[in-house]
Amino acid sequence: MKKLLHIVATPRGKDSRTLEVSGEFLDVFKEKHGDWVVEELDLSKETLPSLSVKRVDGKYVVLSGKELSGELKESWEEIVAHIEKFLSADAYLISTPMWNFSIPYMLKHYIDIIIQPKYLFRYTTTGVEGLVKGKKMLVVASRGGDYSAEPMHSADFQEPYLRAIFGLVGIKDIDFIVAQPMDMGPALSGPNLLKAQALARQAAARF
Numbered sequence: 282m283k284k285l286l287h288i289v290a291t292p293r294g295k296d297s298r299t300l301e302v303s304g305e306f307l308d309v310f311k312e313k314h315g316d317w318v319v320e321e322l323d324l325s326k327e328t329l330p331s332l333s334v335k336r337v338d339g340k341y342v343v344l345s346g347k348e349l350s351g352e353l354k355e356s357w358e359e360i361v362a363h364i365e366k367f368l369s370a371d372a373y374l375i376s377t378p379m380w381n382f383s384i385p386y387m388l389k390h391y392i393d394i395i396i397q398p399k400y401l402f403r404y405t406t407t408g409v410e411g412l413v414k415g416k417k418m419l420v421v422a423s424r425g426g427d428y429s430a431e432p433m434h435s436a437d438f439q440e441p442y443l444r445a446i447f448g449l450v451g452i453k454d455i456d457f458i459v460a461q462p463m464d465m466g467p468a469l470s471g472p473n474l475l476k477a478q479a480l481a482r483q484a485a486a487r488f
């Protein structure tokens with residue numbers, strides 16, 4: 282069975298506007314893709330391993346091409362478990378609000394854990410080679426303001442960052458559905474939420 286990993290980066294549960302959009306995607310996705318399993322990773326409920334000095338030291342051992350051993354290897358076990366869960370998926374759905382022009386810290390923490398050399402990418406003499414090949418990603422985002430045009434557009438560090446970091450590891454097929462503005466009154470949030478939900482249903486039908 283194929284697997285869609287749903288990475289949730291909002292702590293707002295039933296009140297989340299982002300999840301109101303990705304929920305529409307999932308309803309259609311599950312209906313159309315009965316041969317897929319959907320696994321949820323709710324980052325606000327997960328205790329992610331901290332990047333302690335041992336774990337950071339471990340990263341440099343891996344970077345140098347050496348094998349981890351002893352205490353460093355032990356401290357890396359939780360990191361490797363998260364990497365393996367990420368790599369076990371065939372496709373990804375990320376549900377994330379914009380926080381301070383970018384992504385919530387728990388999603389950044391997750392990214393700092395899983396984006397590791399040897400596992401997700403490798404350096405070559407000519408640059409970086411992404412090792413996550415042939416996998417799709419959909420990012421469903423919501424924002425309080427509207428970043429579709431200047432002057433706010435230049436402050437959107439969410440979409441470019443996610444495209445860059447997952448692009449680095451080889452995920453090039455990334456779609457974005459953005460519900461915005463969500464905090465500038467119901468006259469704007471209502472129709473724009475519905476618009477994003479319609480896009481989410483269409484994305485699920487062709488995913």
Ligand SMILES: Cc1cc2nc3c(=O)[nH]c(=O)nc-3n(C[C@H](O)[C@H](O)[C@H](O)COP(=O)(O)O)c2cc1C
Nearest residue numbers: 291297298299378379380381382423424425426463
């Ligand atoms: C800590 C925090 C920081 C935020 N920063 C921004 C921001 O920089 N720009 C913006 O447009 N909205 C910002 N917002 C508003 C959220 O992006 C917006 O309300 C979003 O729809 C919330 O999604 P959710 O309901 O799925 O959690 C912020 C909200 C929080 C809680």
